[in-house]
Amino acid sequence: MYPISKILLTTAFSALVLSACISEDSDVSKPANANEADAGAKVEQLADKNSAETVVTESATPAAVEETPPVRPAFIEGQHYKVLSTELPTIAPAGQVEVAELFWYGCPHCYHLEPSMKAYIKEKAANVFFRQIPATLNPNWTVQAKAYYIGQILDSDGSKNIHDAIFAAIHEQRRKLNDDAAMERFFVSQGFTEEAVKQAAASMEVQAQVKTATDYSTASKATGVPTLIVAGKYLTSPTMAQGSAKLKRLLKFLAEKASK
Numbered sequence: 459m460y461p462i463s464k465i466l467l468t469t470a471f472s473a474l475v476l477s478a479c480i481s482e483d484s485d486v487s488k489p490a491n492a493n494e495a496d497a498g499a500k501v502e503q504l505a506d507k508n509s510a511e512t513v514v515t516e517s518a519t520p521a522a523v524e525e526t527p528p529v530r531p532a533f534i535e536g537q538h539y540k541v542l543s544t545e546l547p548t549i550a551p552a553g554q555v556e557v558a559e560l561f562w563y564g565c566p567h568c569y570h571l572e573p574s575m576k577a578y579i580k581e582k583a584a585n586v587f588f589r590q591i592p593a594t595l596n597p598n599w600t601v602q603a604k605a606y607y608i609g610q611i612l613d614s615d616g617s618k619n620i621h622d623a624i625f626a627a628i629h630e631q632r633r634k635l636n637d638d639a640a641m642e643r644f645f646v647s648q649g650f651t652e653e654a655v656k657q658a659a660a661s662m663e664v665q666a667q668v669k670t671a672t673d674y675s676t677a678s679k680a681t682g683v684p685t686l687i688v689a690g691k692y693l694t695s696p697t698m699a700q701g702s703a704k705l706k707r708l709l710k711f712l713a714e715k716a717s718k
Contacts, residue, residue: 603671
């Protein structure tokens with residue numbers, strides 16, 4: 459026989475083990491009584507209320523609106539071009555916008571710009587009237603300005619490409635075309651008679667055109683060449699436009715601006 463103390467100890471231990479098993483097997487999500495159930499329901503309701511309030515608060519907060527930075531214009535007055543204080547006369551037909559290039563045959567920059575200007579002439583809008591004006595910013599440039607207009611008379615249809623030939627003679631052949639005699643020899647070398655050259659040079663037409671070019675050069679207040687003037691009021695250059703590619707886009711921009 460077990461002693462009574464042992465029997466009592468064994469009975470207590472068995473009760474403890476049985477209690478632990480039941481606790482492990484029971485559903486812990488179920489409350490032990492109604493009071494606990496009510497308390498649990500209140501906790502869940504409070505949790506649900508707090509969640510709802512949180513959701514409402516978050517949804518009520520307006521989303522941050524990103525500010526779009528201002529668009530910087532492609533071309534800026536005073537940087538890429540300037541507006542002349544006095545508008546220059548133009549010869550463009552009615553409804554067209556004049557783009558004039560002031561150039562000098564002796565200028566290497568004008569020589570290198572020629573391909574871009576030829577491309578521009580092909581690409582320009584139909585309402586753009588392009589013309590070249592030989593600048594006389596220096597009195598010594600007058601001889602070559604005269605040569606430009608002599609060439610227009612002698613090569614009126616452009617079949618001999620006299621304009622290109624003068625550029626090539628100076629910058630490729632290194633010929634000195636700085637006086638009337640040198641210019642006459644050049645035109646004779648292009649297949650024109652000496653008499654035809656002298657007659658063109660002395661014509662009232664050439665003299666009037668050289669004077670007009672001189673007046674235009676002075677009025678433009680240009681300080682160098684090549685210089686482009688749109689509609690007689692917007693002045694720019696390859697340097698101001700930051701390259702010949704941008705210059706073509708700038709000329710388009712200014713021509714559209716002048717059309718408005």
